[in-house]
Amino acid sequence: MKEINDKAREMMKGYCRVCKVCDGRACAGEVPGMGGLGTASSFKSNVEALEGIRVNMRLLHDATEPDTSTSLLGYDMSMPVMAAPIGGISFNMGGAITEDAYTDAIVGGCKAAGVVGCVGDGVPPYIHEAGYASIKKNDGLGIPFIKPWEGAELDEKLELARAAGCTTFGMDVDAAGLITLRKMGRPVSPKAPAELAKIIEKVHSWGARFVLKGIMTPDEAALAVEVGADAIVVSNHGGRVLDHTPGTAEVLQEVSEAVKGQLVVFVDGGIRTGVDVLKMLALGADAVMVGRPVSVAAVGGLQEGVEKYMETLRGQLVGAMVLTGCKDIASVDINVLF
Template sequence: MTIWQCTMCSTTMEQEEAPEQCSSCGADNRVILDKETIPETLEAVRDRARKNLKGFCAAYPACDGNFDKICQKEAYGKPIGFGGAGAGFSFRANVMALEAVRFKLRVVGEHTEPDTSCTFLGTKLDFPVMAASTAGAERYNNAISEDDFCRAVIRGCKDAGTIGWRGDTFFYTPDDNPALRAMKKEGVPAVPIFKPRSQNVLKRLIHMAEELGAPAVGVDLDGCGSTIMARHNQPVFRKSVKDLKELVQATSLPFIAKGIMTVEDALSCAEAGVKVVSVSNHGGRVLDATPGAAEVLPDIAKQLKGQVIITADGGVRTGYDVLKMLALGADFVLLGRDVIRAAVGAGSLGVRIHMEHIQKILKKAMFMTGVSSIAEIDSSILC
């Protein structure tokens, strides 16, 4: 007999053939593995993701969107998959902007163990990193169902001491929404971020999120340029300050505006009453030739730090990158592509392993730059 283990909830099942679904949590057989093959390290998780995502993503050591990467070779006339829009300049700009940031190595001072804990909108986190609002993972070789992907992110983040944000894509609807369904099944905090659909549809989705106990809701404003939504005739819209005010006033929850890349847009969001401004160029997937998120973050932070919560994503791959974003002005950092790979590689187990690795390296980076708490991080640790 073979012992099978669900990478979503760790339930084990003893039988000859692989179970069709988990007897405990209902996850399907794509996230149920022979216990002998359960990955225990991040390298093993990424190895499984590389096999499952063949043709879309090779889980390279450097996820930078260069022309030699399989994801970017799909850019011309094909769905962008894991890549960036156009020639991928925005994707690469995210990575290059972070590569250009340098730390001051500080080794003289009192010995302390860095404390990475923090609070996001009243929820205590073990470290200031959350999963970004990705969606559509089941369309990558059908390696994981969309419901299990959403559950893996939510549960894996919770197990690692943080929160998963959940996204929106062309096959999500108010009546059939994997993200909201996963939030209900898991029963733990998660932050739904919706595409900029019509105001009425958004209000309905926001109300559903409220009923599920979400700590916040938001709109992916740069999703107005989503190529996949356009390809499937799903209407998305630019939002005015008036539109944002209407959405902010339609909910009792803190409202998040994601996809902000200019001071002007950030100020408009603050004027509308937004509580969280999320600096992001959508992973370089909606407009080519933008700056990297880390390039524009300091100017936005200079204008709005302390008035709103600032999150940032784009090119973040390591705990060192997390510390760079925090030093440049972010209050919290989001991870996108790496979380997809982790979930595809080993369900919620993979997400937990990845997030715990990020926290470990962040803590090391803080130690080597002489920072003992998240509140102490600022640009003084940068060269």
């Protein structure tokens, strides 16, 4: 990973410093870029909230070879981790590799590691085109996240993603706050429940599933259940859309309790190590998404970089599960936390 990170630091010069800990400090305000919006308080809160949580060490047990596998939304995965959707290599990461090479690395690397890669959306169109092409190449194993566009663009992209063989579709509703899209004059907006219900009904009529990304409160999680979503992602978009939100680890427990058993709960934001994954599972997530560090691995090492990153994270998760006495993912609960 050191080699991959060193290479990425060179290739992402001026866009990402590939810091020892990716915590939003050095890149505050760099949107476009890899940073958080404004003071980057939301990005920093994600990392700080996780840092503030402690785990109970337990060794008097027989969980010596924990099983990290899980099944979610019809995907059998080697661990409850996905690569978060991230788009815009040229204006966010410096463009040292193409968007196609990037999404191939993410989707292919995740598939090889037994997890699922997500792809993003935006302007220009090569962002979603690259993502859908990579998903198609990988037999539909990837989740496209489409922005909450106004007008026909949303339907058009759903159809394009469907043609690529996707079985799960996502929408990052929180992208309604994205400064990059506003600058490009492309309208995105919050989505009223009635409109969302219609979109989800359409996706369900294809026998597919729908994920709503950008949920930060229990009331909106309950609304996600009402409109028929199959999953939510507790997320503040890595702190890129609104300054001064809480960290996702601060809101996760309350949000997941509000919808327990009714839909799948993902979370992202500031997850950097296997212990962080364990903490999020203990707070009620079914799985997590990792953003920036996977991007860095993809730029620095392409598919191999992503595979290596996932392998490293799984090794750390196994270690954390042994030291906290968790024999499998289902047995991770709040008692893991101090």
